[in-house]
Amino acid sequence: MKTTSLWWEDSLPVVVDHSELPEHVDVAVIGGGFSGISSALELARAGVKVALIDKEWPGYGACSRNLGLVVERIEGTTSGEMEGDICGIPRHKLITEGQRAHDFVEDLIENERIECGIRKRGKLVLAHTRSAYEKMAYHLERSQKFFGSSNAYMVPHKDLGKEIGANADRLYFGAKVLPDLIDINPGKLTAGLLRGLSSTEASICGGTECLSMERLRGGKFEIKTNRGNIIAEQVVVATQGYSGVASGSLRNKIFPFLAHVVATDPIDPTLLNKMLPTLRGVVDTKQMFSNFRPCDRESRLLLASHYLRTDSEGTQASRIMRYYRKLFPELENIGAAYCWKGNLALTADGLPHIGVDNGIHYCATGNVSMALYLGSKIAKRILHADDTETILDQVPLTKFPLYKGKPNLLYFLLRVIFKTLDLAKIAAPK
Ligand SMILES: Cc1cc2nc3c(=O)[nH]c(=O)nc-3n(C[C@H](O)[C@H](O)[C@H](O)COP(=O)(O)OP(=O)(O)OC[C@H]3O[C@@H](n4cnc5c(N)ncnc54)[C@H](O)[C@@H]3O)c2cc1C
Numbered sequence: 001m002k003t004t005s006l007w008w009e010d011s012l013p014v015v016v017d018h019s020e021l022p023e024h025v026d027v028a029v030i031g032g033g034f035s036g037i038s039s040a041l042e043l044a045r046a047g048v049k050v051a052l053i054d055k056e057w058p059g060y061g062a063c064s065r066n067l068g069l070v071v072e073r074i075e076g077t078t079s080g081e082m083e084g085d086i087c088g089i090p091r092h093k094l095i096t097e098g099q100r101a102h103d104f105v106e107d108l109i110e111n112e113r114i115e116c117g118i119r120k121r122g123k124l125v126l127a128h129t130r131s132a133y134e135k136m137a138y139h140l141e142r143s144q145k146f147f148g149s150s151n152a153y154m155v156p157h158k159d160l161g162k163e164i165g166a167n168a169d170r171l172y173f174g175a176k177v178l179p180d181l182i183d184i185n186p187g188k189l190t191a192g193l194l195r196g197l198s199s200t201e202a203s204i205c206g207g208t209e210c211l212s213m214e215r216l217r218g219g220k221f222e223i224k225t226n227r228g229n230i231i232a233e234q235v236v237v238a239t240q241g242y243s244g245v246a247s248g249s250l251r252n253k254i255f256p257f258l259a260h261v262v263a264t265d266p267i268d269p270t271l272l273n274k275m276l277p278t279l280r281g282v283v284d285t286k287q288m289f290s291n292f293r294p295c296d297r298e299s300r301l302l303l304a305s306h307y308l309r310t311d312s313e314g315t316q317a318s319r320i321m322r323y324y325r326k327l328f329p330e331l332e333n334i335g336a337a338y339c340w341k342g343n344l345a346l347t348a349d350g351l352p353h354i355g356v357d358n359g360i361h362y363c364a365t366g367n368v369s370m371a372l373y374l375g376s377k378i379a380k381r382i383l384h385a386d387d388t389e390t391i392l393d394q395v396p397l398t399k400f401p402l403y404k405g406k407p408n409l410l411y412f413l414l415r416v417i418f419k420t421l422d423l424a425k426i427a428a429p430k
Helices: 034-045 091-111 130-147 157-163 186-198 245-252 269-275 313-327 329-333 368-383 408-423
Strands: 024-030 050-053 123-127 153-156 174-178 203-205 210-215 221-225 228-237 255-264 281-284 291-295 300-304 336-346 353-357 360-364
Touching: 024 034, 024 221, 034 050, 034 186, 034 228, 034 368, 050 228, 091 130, 091 368, 123 130, 130 153, 130 174, 153 157, 157 174, 186 203, 210 245, 228 245, 228 368, 245 353, 245 360, 255 313, 269 329, 300 313, 313 329, 313 336, 353 368, 360 368
Parallel strands: 024 050, 024 228, 050 203, 123 281, 228 360
Antiparallel strands: 123 174, 153 174, 210 221, 221 228, 255 300, 255 336, 281 291, 291 300, 353 360
């Protein structure tokens, strides 16, 4: 079994031009994931002198380790009243912002002409309790009334078999389908964006760890790295779930939510079609949620669950396969070909954030679409371009409770909380 991401095969790392560390730049972007690359690309295209630095190599982080489901959902927006608020922002405004981020990704892929296995198969949300199903149905009806239209629909228990086979009708009460959502091969998207960046004058520096940042008199920044120092007029911190001491105040505000993914051995297409006839990406409403999708030209399943565990990839792969065999007994004779881990950026309120702290631009988000969208917003702000607004500005990024840079105790506590809520059947509608 391989312990590196399936998405790295044939895609990453990318060999880039201009990999020397410059002494002086207009903007230094720290962290070569989707948010950092998105910022750097937009800035470089506008003629700004940019250096993108990554302590490993650009694309090494969550951007190339995720399931590739491009979601529109912002935490807390899938239940409750449209006029109700989340951290002071009306829910319907957050829903609109989430949709904007999703659409931004579709446009970006088209404009950059990136071949990244884009599929418009939509997403299936499985309700594991009756109340989760009813809450999702109620919310869908309210949102369709509020926004006028939506292609989303509910799938009652008797029709579940059209969406998902095997034991799903024993484990789930029904589902919701969001047919317009896309999924992608995130390795190919990362590589395509990096190739676009490499075609500009931007410096792209792998193996370059930001060790500290200091604001100089006059407002410039001195960034100390293991390869030398850079003076930058402006700095973007895009280290997300890999934030450490050098990410400054972000370190205690972004919690690294640890997740493992298994890619199965190839599955016979007829069998896969029986298991998942619509071949959609799937998530369920448990706190310790199931999240899976077909991938690799639909020859395998990618499976995620059992988060926040620091065990080896081997142990996690066995655990994840055992868990999914309850849903799909067909997996009995199918093994795990890959298992890898990655960190999502989790914030205290669960919302995506963007802002400026001590003169440093940052964003913090746990999903693909928001990372790309907010990265671009930061670039627009630096460029004083149009369209810099986002409703997400309105909520301050606060410290993550009990987190001081060492996540293990919190991993344990969160697992206990998720387990308790799951035993009490308190669902998280999605
Ligand atoms: C297993 C898994 C499954 C996921 N599935 C989905 C999904 O299906 N859909 C979805 O929307 N989202 C998903 N996500 C979340 C999504 O991948 C991330 O939210 C998204 O990639 C945002 O991060 P990013 O790409 O901007 O940063 P990352 O790709 O995490 O990049 C951060 C980078 O910063 C670098 N770095 C850190 N510190 C320093 C330093 N001091 N100096 C220099 N460089 C530094 C790191 O090396 C890293 O490359 C998933 C995440 C994981 C881990």
